[in-house]
Amino acid sequence: MAKRIAILGSTGSIGTQALEVIAAHPDAFEVEVLIAHSNADLLVAQAKKFKPNAVVIANEQHYQTVAEALRGELVKVYTGESAVCAAVAMSTVDVVLTATVGYSGLKPTIKAIEAGKTIALANKETLVVAGEMITRLAHDHGVNIYPVDSEHSAIFQCLAGEFHNKIEKIILTASGGPFRGKSRADLKAITKAEALKHPNWSMGAKVTIDSATLMNKGLEVIEAKWLFGVQANQVEVVVHPQSIIHSLVQFEDGSIKAQLGLPDMRLPIQYALSYPDRLQSDFPRFDFRNYPSLTFEKPDTETFRNLALAFDALNQAGNMPCILNAANEVAVAEFLKDNIGFLDMSEIVEKCLRSVSFVRAPSYEDYVNTDKEARIRANELVKKLQVYSR
Numbered sequence: 050m051a052k053r054i055a056i057l058g059s060t061g062s063i064g065t066q067a068l069e070v071i072a073a074h075p076d077a078f079e080v081e082v083l084i085a086h087s088n089a090d091l092l093v094a095q096a097k098k099f100k101p102n103a104v105v106i107a108n109e110q111h112y113q114t115v116a117e118a119l120r121g122e123l124v125k126v127y128t129g130e131s132a133v134c135a136a137v138a139m140s141t142v143d144v145v146l147t148a149t150v151g152y153s154g155l156k157p158t159i160k161a162i163e164a165g166k167t168i169a170l171a172n173k174e175t176l177v178v179a180g181e182m183i184t185r186l187a188h189d190h191g192v193n194i195y196p197v198d199s200e201h202s203a204i205f206q207c208l209a210g211e212f213h214n215k216i217e218k219i220i221l222t223a224s225g226g227p228f229r230g231k232s233r234a235d236l237k238a239i240t241k242a243e244a245l246k247h248p249n250w251s252m253g254a255k256v257t258i259d260s261a262t263l264m265n266k267g268l269e270v271i272e273a274k275w276l277f278g279v280q281a282n283q284v285e286v287v288v289h290p291q292s293i294i295h296s297l298v299q300f301e302d303g304s305i306k307a308q309l310g311l312p313d314m315r316l317p318i319q320y321a322l323s324y325p326d327r328l329q330s331d332f333p334r335f336d337f338r339n340y341p342s343l344t345f346e347k348p349d350t351e352t353f354r355n356l357a358l359a360f361d362a363l364n365q366a367g368n369m370p371c372i373l374n375a376a377n378e379v380a381v382a383e384f385l386k387d388n389i390g391f392l393d394m395s396e397i398v399e400k401c402l403r404s405v406s407f408v409r410a411p412s413y414e415d416y417v418n419t420d421k422e423a424r425i426r427a428n429e430l431v432k433k434l435q436v437y438s439r
């Protein structure tokens with residue numbers, strides 16, 4: 050029977066690629082629910098093509114547009130945050146692909162897990178904010194979380210058949226982003242257009258900026274800890290500019306397994322949806338003759354402070370990763386509005402980590418309050434920076 054999929058964030062980079070995968074495998078997958086935030090036109094086009102049971106446009110301002118455009122179609126149309134949470138929990142949904150961006154993924158992911166849905170997780174921020182709570186909840190509800198992030202998919206693929214074997218170390222590869230090799234002085238005047246040009250991957254704006262600052266790798270270290278049950282000191286980051294080796298696992302006997310392929314998110318998306326099976330695909334194949342050398346370097350955490358800050362937050366545990374994430378979301382949004390400079394982003398994250406109230410064993414409410422407090426603090430810091438730069 051085809052798996053019935055709900056896509057949370059169907060109009061984004063991951064969401065649209067997931068729909069390509071689904072379209073190529075009509076026997077394996079069926080679109081049950083599509084959820085977007087503001088891109089009404091694309092959501093309507095997707096609904097007409099894939100004929101889901103329901104669509105949700107989270108931003109209520111666009112409800113009328115979507116509802117009118119889909120009048121006469123057999124698609125239910127809903128709006129608002131509570132509709133997002135209800136849609137992922139619908140009894141006709143088997144798998145929820147969480148492809149929204151940032152903290153907004155947390156609540157619907159909780160609702161989907163509570164409803165017993167298998168999670169294909171792209172929204173890494175959910176595990177960064179509340180990894181302890183999410184993994185406990187998934188365990189209690191007998192829910193599997195399959196990674197979509199390419200690095201974590203690589204590790205998961207290396208672990209197939211090895212789940213009973215202890216992991217000694219996880220080695221996450223990082224492309225190094227567009228500013229690899231640059232100094233802090235070089236980075237001072239970086240513009241948003243330069244930061245949005247990733248050498249190997251085409252992705253949404255937030256994750257592209259996170260890749261340029263290495264925060265993405267920091268978030269992925271935290272994501273790996275929760276997905277694979279390892280400690281921070283068992284995760285190592287290595288810069289691999291060609292993005293061919295997507296990550297590696299070292300076992301207790303010293304053996305290292307890696308997963309390779311051209312950078313193409315459709316493959317990890319497809320594997321998360323089709324697991325434990327592999328489905329035929331026509332994605333371009335890797336050829337060693339085109340890559341005479343695969344290279345590796347140590348990450349520069351003096352220049353790219355965010356990676357070190359993420360390790361610090363993970364080691365301090367509690368709500369520190371939640372503070373890191375909220376401060377970073379504000380910083381990236383303000384950088385994308387040209388309100389702050391490239392280096393200001395890690396400055397804001399660091400100051401928030403030092404000043405927002407620490408909670409050792411946070412509840413859901415603590416995460417919500419921490420996220421609020423950290424955003425207020427980060428916005429104050431943005432205002433200060435703007436005053437100084439005038």
Ligand code: NDP
Nearest residue numbers: 058060061062063085086087088107149153171172252253
């Ligand atoms: P995009 O910005 O391209 O897309 C985000 C999607 O989420 C859009 O469909 C957007 O809707 C929707 N959305 C945003 N806010 C809400 C909300 N409050 N409620 C409902 N829907 C919402 O992001 P990406 O696809 O690049 O990234 C998604 C996640 O996947 C991120 O966590 C990212 O880190 C992760 N990831 C992405 C990779 C990539 O290649 N893109 C690689 C690995 C991980 P709309 O467009 O209608 O506003």
Ligand code: MG
Nearest residue numbers: 198199200269
């Ligand atoms: Mg990744």
